[in-house]
Amino acid sequence: MKYGLHLAGGAAVCQGSALKQVATVAEELGLDSILIGDHIVLPKRIDAPWPYDE
Numbered sequence: 144m145k146y147g148l149h150l151a152g153g154a155a156v157c158q159g160s161a162l163k164q165v166a167t168v169a170e171e172l173g174l175d176s177i178l179i180g181d182h183i184v185l186p187k188r189i190d191a192p193w194p195y196d197e
Contacts, residue, residue, distance in 0.1 A: 147176035 148169050162177075169177055 145175035146173075147178055148174050149178045151180070 148165070150165070166177055
């Protein structure tokens with residue numbers, strides 16, 4: 144089984160040098176991948192009900 148690291152929004156590692164440090168530690172721990180979301184705009188509030196019901 145392979146494990147990866149998900150950086151929530153990547154805000155804490157927006158600098159390349161910080162991301163390199165995180166990637167180095169992740170590799171030392173044996174992790175297989177690093178994922179960073181690509182949403183550049185996030186809503187402050189979502190009013191749509193979930194789950195949706197028509």
